[in-house]
Amino acid sequence: MAAGRWVLRWALAAAAAVAATLALDNGLARTPPMGWLHWERFLCRTDCATDPHSCVSERLFAEMADVMAAEGWREAGYEYVCIDDCWMAPRRDESGRLQADPKRFPSGIRRLADYVHSKGLKLGIYSDVGNKTCAGFPGSYDHYELDAQTFASWGVDLLKFDGCNSGSLELLAEGRGGPERALRWEYSAESSSSRPRVGSRELLFPRAYSFKGFAYKSRNFFDVYDSWRSIKSILDWTALHQDSIVKIAGPGGWNDPDMLVIGNFGLSWDQSVTQMAMWAIMAAPLFMSNDLRHLRPEAKWLLQNKEVIAINQDPLGKQGYQITKDKNFELWERPLSGRAYAVAVLNNQEIGGPQNFTFSLTFLGNGLACNPACSIRQVLPASRDWGVYSWVSSLSVEVNPTGTVLLKVAVL
Numbered sequence: 001m002a003a004g005r006w007v008l009r010w011a012l013a014a015a016a017a018v019a020a021t022l023a024l025d026n027g028l029a030r031t032p033p034m035g036w037l038h039w040e041r042f043l044c045r046t047d048c049a050t051d052p053h054s055c056v057s058e059r060l061f062a063e064m065a066d067v068m069a070a071e072g073w074r075e076a077g078y079e080y081v082c083i084d085d086c087w088m089a090p091r092r093d094e095s096g097r098l099q100a101d102p103k104r105f106p107s108g109i110r111r112l113a114d115y116v117h118s119k120g121l122k123l124g125i126y127s128d129v130g131n132k133t134c135a136g137f138p139g140s141y142d143h144y145e146l147d148a149q150t151f152a153s154w155g156v157d158l159l160k161f162d163g164c165n166s167g168s169l170e171l172l173a174e175g176r177g178g179p180e181r182a183l184r185w186e187y188s189a190e191s192s193s194s195r196p197r198v199g200s201r202e203l204l205f206p207r208a209y210s211f212k213g214f215a216y217k218s219r220n221f222f223d224v225y226d227s228w229r230s231i232k233s234i235l236d237w238t239a240l241h242q243d244s245i246v247k248i249a250g251p252g253g254w255n256d257p258d259m260l261v262i263g264n265f266g267l268s269w270d271q272s273v274t275q276m277a278m279w280a281i282m283a284a285p286l287f288m289s290n291d292l293r294h295l296r297p298e299a300k301w302l303l304q305n306k307e308v309i310a311i312n313q314d315p316l317g318k319q320g321y322q323i324t325k326d327k328n329f330e331l332w333e334r335p336l337s338g339r340a341y342a343v344a345v346l347n348n349q350e351i352g353g354p355q356n357f358t359f360s361l362t363f364l365g366n367g368l369a370c371n372p373a374c375s376i377r378q379v380l381p382a383s384r385d386w387g388v389y390s391w392v393s394s395l396s397v398e399v400n401p402t403g404t405v406l407l408k409v410a411v412l
């Protein structure tokens with residue numbers, strides 16, 4: 001049982017005010033989970049009469065599952081179709097169970113889960129540790145056991161357990177609080193499920209906690225927005241806290257900088273490349289929040305890029321970190337299996353044209369990444385072999401403003 005470790009991780013992550021994704025180290029989430037989540041793009045749109053195409057409804061999730069199965073997303077690794085806040089009816093039913101909004105989910109979650117499973121995908125659902133969800137729907141406080149049973153009986157595969165309205169951090173973190181009990185439901189959900197135990201259920205905490213009086217700067221900071229400013233603030237925050245958060249990431253528990261917003265409205269091409277590259281460096285869960293039914297081809301190319309996804313999913317399971325930063329550039333690396341490294345060069349300059357960043361290869365991997373020699377392949381913004389370099393070489397990387405060049409360095 002990984003309970004102790006899990007709770008400890010949760011507490012550490014919370015103490016560091018990190019938006020963390022935590023899952024049980026039960027053989028699941030060996031690599032960062034991947035999928036689609038409705039929140040950033042579709043928020044809490046509940047008026048299906050005026051907005052049938054994008055209200056939070058069974059139709060939205062079924063259509064997303066259709067596209068994920070038909071257009072290569074499942075094969076690329078995106079396996080979860082995740083419901084976020086606002087799926088519920090405003091009240092529990094007469095036996096105290098959560099119920100889906102009957103107008104927007106007329107077939108019910110059980111049927112939706114069956115449908116999603118028939119497409120070879122998994123269904124994620126959302127609840128909250130406190131008395132109410134962030135959007136004011138019924139929370140799980142005082143109903144942990146029942147809600148776990150309910151989700152299990154519906155065949156749900158993943159739970160995002162939000163932290164709005166949950167009282168003090170101490171209440172939750174110290175021993176008998178919500179998450180630890182939630183952990184136990186996870187096990188009971190497992191055993192009371194009629195689905196075969198194929199190792200599917202996970203507890204994830206993909207969003208920041210909204211603990212009152214706790215030392216994070218603002219909600220805006222933690223929830224990703226469809227903007228470069230938001231992406232940058234997440235990267236800056238991660239770099240600032242890397243000494244405490246990088247070491248706790250690994251199979252079973254991944255730090256979560258929040259959703260991929262590539263394919264929406266706010267990021268340029270170079271900024272989209274930066275998000276994809278840096279989410280791979282950070283070993284971040286890859287949950288897209290966009291409209292897969294209407295996606296520009298270049299966004300699809302980027303989100304389905306096999307080489308970047310392979311870096312994100314690298315089996316060594318180590319999160320990357322920033323090595324150095326000057327006023328224009330950031331240099332990051334992530335150790336990969338086979339003694340390889342992923343290396344990202346990010347250009348922070350928001351003016352002018354492409355600029356070169358030149359650095360010695362001895363900077364990488366504590367001097368070991370290219371010792372005595374290495375081959376370098378560029379993965380983003382386009383794939384290209386750069387050839388063989390020796391330990392004493394320096395590298396000049398040309399990067400567009402707000403863009404990133406992602407490289408893979410393999411020692412020879």
Ligand SMILES: *[C@@H]1O[C@H](CO)[C@@H](O)[C@H](O)[C@H]1NC(C)=O
Pocket residue numbers: 129130131141165166167
């Ligand atoms: C939820 O509401 C009950 C009743 O008002 C209260 O006792 C409890 O502390 C609340 N839970 C949280 C996590 O705030």
Ligand SMILES: *[C@@H]1O[C@H](CO)[C@@H](O)[C@H](O)[C@H]1NC(C)=O
Pocket residue numbers: 354355356396397398
């Ligand atoms: C960056 O360096 C390369 C190789 O030295 C050179 O060809 C290129 O023109 C440089 N780019 C800029 C913007 O200075």
